[in-house]
Amino acid sequence: MVQLYNCHPFGSQQIVPARQEPELCCCGRDCIFVVCAGGCKVEVFTSRGEDWSLLCTFSTLGRVLQMSYSDKGDYLVTIEEKNKVATLRTYMNWRCKSNGNSRVSVRMVGLKLETSCSGVSRDQMEIVELPLSEPPLCISCCSFQGDLLVGCRNKLVLFSLKHEIASNDLEMLDFERSLILHINVTPLQIALCAGYVSFVTEFEVVIFQVLLGSEETSNIELENMNRTTKQQAEDPKASMLEAPPSTDELDEFVICQRPVELIGKESKSSRISVKLESTGLTEEGTIDYQLHYILYRYFTPDLSQVCPVEETRLHSLQMLPMYRTGCFGKEDGDPSAQGRELLSLFCFFSMPHVGYLYTIGKSPALISTYQYPERCQQAVLTPQFLHVITSTNLQCFTVRCSAAAARDDDPYIDTTMKTCPPVTLDVCALRMQLFIGLKAICHFRNHVILLTKANTEDVTEREKTPKRKVSRKSVFSKRETLAEAEPGWNLYVVNSISTSQLYKEMVEYSKNYTTIRTQSSIHLLSEAHLLVRAALMDHNLIDMEEKENLLKAFKDSCVLLGDCFSRFDTKYSHLALPYYKMSGLSMSDILSRTSLDEESQKYGKGFIFYLKHSLFEDLDEELNEEAATKALHILNDAEKNQIPHALCSPCMQNVCPKIAMKYLQNLERAAPSTLVTLTKAVIALKMQDFKVFETEMEKHTEMMLVCGLLDEPRLLLHRRKEQIHPTQLALSLKDSRPGVLVASMVTLHEHSKIELNEATLYFKELCESYEDDNVPQLLVDFWESLVVSCPQESILQDLLHKLTSHYIDMISKVKHPDTKPLKTTEDLINSCSHFGLIYPWITLMPLESLPETYSMGLAKLQALLCGPSVAISSVLPSLETVPQETNAALSLRVLCKTRLGEYEESIDSLLDQCPEAVIPYASHELKDGRLALWWNKLLPELCKRTRIDEGQNDVLVSALKETLTVVAMELDLRDFLSVCPDDGNVAFFLPYALQHSTKKFIA
Template identity: 40%
Template sequence: MVHVYNCHPFSSQHIVQVEQEPGLVCCGGGALFVVATGGCKVEAYDLEQGSCPLICRFATMGAVASIQHSKMGDYLVTIEEKNSATYLRVYTNWRHQAEERARVGVRLLGHLLRGGSMRGGAQMEIIEIPLSERPVAVACCAVTGDLLVGCGNTLVLFTLRRQNQNSLQILQGAGPGAHQNPGPSQTVSILDFERSVILHLSELTPKQVALCDSYVAMQTELEVLVLKLEASSEPEVQEESPDINQDDQPDFLVLPRHQELLGDRAKDCGVHVSVERTGLEDGGRSSVSYVLFRSLIPDSSPGGVAEEILLQSLQLRPLFTRHQSAPPDGPACVFCFFSLPSSGYLYSLKGCVERLSVYQYPERVLAAALTDQLLHVITSEFREHNVLTGIFQAVGIDPTTTPALGSLLSRPLLSRKWASPPPRGSSAAGHGWNLYVIDTVPPLTLYRELVEYSRRYVATTPQAQSLRHLLSEAHLLLRAAALQQQNREGGAAEGTAGGRELDDAFRQNCAQLGDSFSRACQKDCHLALPYYRMSGLSVEEVVSRNRPLPSSPRSHGPGFLFYLKHHLLEETAPRLSQEAADEVVAIFSQSEPSQLVGVCVGPAMANMSPARTLQALQRAEATAGVSVATMMLLLDELPQFTQLMERHAEMLLLYGFMEEPRLLLHGGGGGGGQHGHARPTALARQLVNSQPGLLVAAMVALHASGGVQLQQADHVFKALGCERCLQVDFWEAILMASSQEDVVQELLFRVASVYIDRLTDARPDPPRGRGPLKSADILINSCCHYGALYPWLTVLNPARTSNAQHQEAPHKLQSLLCGPSLSVGAVSPLLDGLPEETSWGFSLHLLRATRRGQYDSCIEKLLDRCPQAIIAYGNHHFQDEDKVLWWTKLLPELCNRTRAAADNGILLAALKETVVVVAMEMSPAEFLELIPDDGAASYFLPHLLTCCQRHLLT
């Protein structure tokens, strides 16, 4: 919190003359309500007219102990005492009671009157609200107009309703003119209340209560509890309070110290709350959730005064971010404020419950009040006013665009306090007492006073930190004023004269704060960026404001350099003129040469002079070799470009690309954020022809570091015209480096699709004059997703073709099908398009069937097309539980085919090797059963002898 001093927040004051000593006052509906000390009469004065004329006066039914006004429904609620009894009463249509000449109707809650009320509310009504306990506090909801009453150990909620001849409706808003006489065709409606919910409390007795939307707050002398009421269809489970045996209590008392429980943790406060639903309109239930609990137990220092530790000024205040009198989803945020005599606390309740600010008062405070823009506190002699902090953060405004919030919470105090003169004790003849109605200065006027004061302050005490505090306070005033005006004018404040004036002042204030933070220390210098952004100044204007003076000991502030560097990093930044771009190069060349590379490669610097920039970069060539080469491309000096690129090792160049992705890519968040298209630079286009391997390696490194996504890389290679060559090399390289399963599966399908397309010539690739960067052998040896080819595939290896792609693509596809990672089911539909007549097609179909375990069909296909590969196939696949296929499937097939074939040399050789395997696996008896009975037994006798000898040995 920052106090701003010697700037008066009041523009004028009006004197309201009353005959008797005022005891209670309250405001609302454009009126001031005054109750004399111990009196039974209420006087209402019009605050919207300068002279504050009397609206009406009316008598109450007892001495008023508490009075409040509700904007919704325009009613007054009082706690009155009469004959040692306490009553709760509501006064409606009080504006009709001018000069006490109108009739008054008195009725009980829920009972309607005949006569004036039924004729359109032409008379004031007093609604008696019976209670089983004595009311001690009352609060009205600013959103719904509902009424909350605090009693001994209960909180009673009354729902404000409008009753008419047809139905009972919840009141959504009723202003001062809500009860005018309706026309003949209108429905007569009357305000009424319904007792809807009773909250039974344990351990706490409320002293003050507050109500806003669905939030209920209560305050004792030392504790604050905030609850939220919600409609529920589930039956509520009543929790029993723990029964504590007094005999088990220790002899001493343990006091918690400053306990703060937020959100779900608040349920551990030890206060049991049960809900009793009493409403008749709906049969639903209500549930209660704990939102905030704060216990403030001060230090037990000797000589302490009891009044110094009591809580006061409990408020719940809503904040709307759009113009709606009663939005269906309620206010954007609800704030809770309460105060000790020495400090105030501001919390945000809706969404994330958090403490926003702590206000330390320099002296004891008698009362505090929270408004939309200021926190007003009253001491014994003065009024102090503090600019609210933390409001914007609570309603979801990005703190990076409102950085003053983070720098203002709980800040130290400055100088002296604001003061207004004490009221005069005498008045004109005939009146014994004066009330002073003070008009606050409009935010724009107060802002101008703050700016003027800051100029005088910095002239006498040139401290940038103190000046920045003043400007930050002015910034918060303008933000709050703009938000409030948008709510009043339905979001169209920008088009009005007042809105434009506020906007101009806000931009001027942001520019001043940007100037302050541009010269700040390293800790706060980054805040120059958001303030300069909000100011709307162009880069040229910001550079002009930050040109160092001839007598300045330092050239440029760190905040200015931070702003300039990060603003130029944005891909959407407008292009600078050549003069401005050259000045930027000169600034970084002198102040931060190490950042010169990142500055030069941005699109905003496209108009810079290449010759001048080259001179600056050549002085830092050891760390900026790639950027110097970029300048050579801009100068069309290709020989010098080649020489410079050859001067540096490839790994060093890769590090350079990873440090500054914009050397290769523009767009997509400066080198490849998650969104947007990335486009190649001139250097990337040159690398396609000169060093394609370096380009692919750089793209792989950027992908690994999160600098570019797969979709963005695809767009880059398409823009380079090499989506079917270097793009596939990039995918293969990612497979070698990536360990992300989702990325691996995506790329396996992509490369398999490309290999199949190359075999079918479905999409012929453009000529590139070279083979792929990674051959099939390299991928098999260095990438775990490519498996070693099965031995039987070497027998099926087709004849070499003249097309180099047809030599590599089938080998790579075979390797993928032999590897552990590719899902056969994913590429099976693509393999259907390969003809089995070709050698490559036959081998790939056979691999697919083998991966699916279809060995029977594979044996038949091999015996039909390539029987010389059958033994290699069996040796590789017929192992363990699949070895039985040797004698159940392969041996009978070979016997039948050998007998039927005319030229059976290959089949006989395969049969011999099969019989050798069978003889080693079976007993003599089992082997005899397999021997055919067609007279060819002599062929199997040597194998039978081997089988018998082996059996005898074992």
Template identity: 30%
Template structure:
């Protein structure tokens, strides 16, 4: 059998022999670190030259196998996550270059350990290993290239260690670290972290979150608390009501009455707060006049279901055919075929992914019917109904929806707002045939049982459907607190309802009502002569 491999044409390459089998590596500006396998527990260092040379500098022992490691140019230290006896340890190797000069002396000390001058004089000629204990196992690390500060990712938290330069005397300055800040983030298991100039990036299996730590003016009150809650979930909306938190959202998504299939989203700037990830900052520095206080600014939140689909389908494909080229992102129909065999329960969720937009609805229905014979469910039936709508088969849609009439008889519906009824009174006759379904959807959006931000991608196709789409669009804007945007939409499409909307939604803010209605009356007097 002939196997083909992709080759990348580099300008040059140099093969460097290692004394031990390599398992991990990382690079600095002029140095390469190679960690051996569990059998060796050593790290080898190589100097990188301008002409492509790579000369060995020496090696040093580690506590156990290296799981992660990174080099910081600022401070010239190597930080590692190591494992021993099923426990993980965070260690920084400082002054490691003395090993290349033939010195074998090593000092192991705890972070923040106060060093006496007489003892510290010996640090000039020896490598120091700084142990940094954590309450939770470290999962990933990153060094700031500007300051040399260290970011450590743990379950449900990110820990910041500041790099300190301790002046022992005029001839000796040593490096140390101080745990200065903890970012508590609910339901977070970081896969990778990055840290640069107070910008923090964290990725999980499916999400990316980028934050900026902003310095805030220190209070004159020395007793101020060190914890800051920056969750946007408690922002008052709709006259003081509070939006749903993560625990509420989780319970919503577990309800059996309806299903929410989210598309990949990317939120920038202020909109990234809609990710609804609460973050609390805890300062752990000893309070002094120079102690810094931070607050968080959200920069980006990106959610990839799509990546999940591609990753899972690629893994399933490799199980079926180890030599399959999974770099071509498996046609949509091929993905269905793979998942129907490998993980049929995922089919409804796969079909709602944005990467499956071009899937053949008829093919999808055939696969769904095949799975339904073995494991029927409400989710499968709803997905079949969705595919029927894509095909324009209203008979099939009604048949599927009639199969589970009790999915809409739940207690999560709200009273439809009067201005919604006014919009719908002008609906076209073609909308009357779906009056029940439309009313149920509007009732859900009028209630507090559904998180609007999470279902926006699903509702987008409906927002252009005449007055039905207008009602849905204005409802979504209202639930997100965007009342100005909602009024603009009504003034453009259905001005008679704008007054009723303002009276209902903005009854406590008369100035906002006057501002927007008068503005539109001045700019469009012919259309709005009956307003005042």
């Protein structure tokens, strides 16, 4: 369906002062190439202000049948006929003709440039002939790379543009025939862009991509194509996708098949085969290519009217590239061809009454269909419009290229933060301008060039009837009297108005539908938005003033679309949110421009959606009391259950607390919940009514309070400028209910509402501990509670490292916690496997008189080291800061050495500093595979030290006796005697050994 609007995209028109009747015309970068009828001369016209003047002329070597211009390389390519032979030529450096230089050089493609240019000035035009084995039928230039594609009877020949350095360091252009594509049909029109190739026959369209690839891949592609072609040849009924034979082969019958559309790999099954023949050479050898199929479509001829075949077949094939620019927060745009990055690619082709626009880049798809009111003769596609000519009309349709390109640039554009009108939006016709005898059309930038040729009757009628104006602001050429005296042909240049001006007109136009037809108003504003978006995506946009005006129009269109979706009741009302986000307006501005619907006395659901989601986000904006109270009134009328969530938003800090408490009390009577109670407590704190605060907090258990805080985390924390800050409720809970606060933060972390490093900064700010080495006790309680909750392995080691470092720091510097710890050592051991039972020999070690905080930190550290999770090797370096002369430090060092398997060193350390702990240590650690250490290590050491002390050390003597008891019980008498020292007192060892041997024998 095509929407019809009467806007004015055309602002003025001029007549190109061609001296002879034009036969062909095409557009260049900033000029128009005109070929006179029956002549061998090209006239080049350029704009001089409001008028067009002749830039230069140059002669061709034959009659020009077709021509095309390439912006990359600035060359003109022609198909010329001389002596009934068609040849292909390119004209380079033709601009030197504007200086009156008549020098011309002619050479064959691939000729060595050093020999052809030796001693010759480069201030001359150069004609390069490109020989072909068959006459050329059609041509196309790649606007992205400057390559040239030539269509012949059953082949397509690709010439790659090359930059060569000739003598005197002069850069020159040349071509290399790099690829031949053999096809089994004759192309009527072809198109080439960035490696994508398309061609049409009378009723078929084929699009594919030529990629550099390995020889193996290319062979596989060819085999698949050959196999498909062979199957179709053997069994023509096997596939209903085969198109009918050409009309040349059928003299008496016309066979019409149903239309076919194949996209992607399915297009391989069409009747058209493509075979690659690589002719380009590199230092490594032949370049290999492969095919990526994109589209095949077959149309049935329109037999509703009796007309020649030429008037029913496909035409106007073209490709349109769009490039990535820096206008929407990406990298800075580069208008130069070298800096372009292809973003999207579109292909357009047309039947006499219907046009088709496909996107063929990332995911091929039909995005628009154009129904013409009359038979179309030719059409040209631009990023903003589709211009179509019939015999008497120039029509301007909108296109969806910018919508598709926006989604290629950002696949996540359709979110709550940003959006874009859909690609499936109905196209619309903006203008229909009358002309007489329209024959051809071409386009560049904001100029539409029209070639008209009217017969005598049309000219007479034109003289009687004054020409209709282009628009109410049209500026016509001063040559009106001359135009009336001209014969029945003209070359018009119709200039489009600026996008900003057309945008303003479309906005004014949309006001006619505001209260009558909702969808029409939204549709026209969406069209205006897409026009501005397309202008901003133009890689030639370098005028900063124009860019600023377009950005202003872009934001303005977002505001207007946001107003439409917020006011009107449609299924797309939720789009009010992203459009308002893109507009850049603050919430206060949007609240001030929104009012009640006069009929329903309600706010639109789109606005409610915007308001609700905006209050859910962590915005830096704070509404004033009037705006905040208005927002609260709106939610009270629309969605009462959202009031607690809204009051938790940082935007609502200035809301009137009395009105808020009134609405909360009404809500609690209707639907009581923990969240409502907590919100009432927050409002009571704001009113400094601490009695009401305590009353509300006592209504629910601690577990219910934690669930309520999980339902709305903003009760405890606010995010501003990507930083987390504690709320007034969190400050109150820190003093009154620290357990609830810590448990809530642990729950928020488990549900991914806060990260570990964010929680660290949060507790430091909450406890005003801004120094890096100052760890508040609440933060330690948070870490301990997280470890108890068995977190993921990715953060477990980080938590254990933080806790061990803190415990060691407490022991080393004897720091006192700022608050009472929530968990004791026993609590941690009983509730968590990461804290192990403290080994008995540690508890039996006599400790010095220590402060309570010191002993608690020591006990927790010992329990953590006794657990299975801490990496002991990472703890040893930190233990060096603990005072070494205490038994506490000794217990930690021996514990770490024991966990690392260094039992002998541990025994030496205990014998040196705490011998009374040796036997408890040995009883606990020297078991099973380590039992031999009793007689291999402990017994010799005790004997040695006892001998040195001459038996005066009762602790060592007692330990030796305990050791002898264990050794005697574990060893036979002979083995026992062998481990006893041979220089000892036999009277001491022998009775002891006999006694225990007797017990062992009896046992």
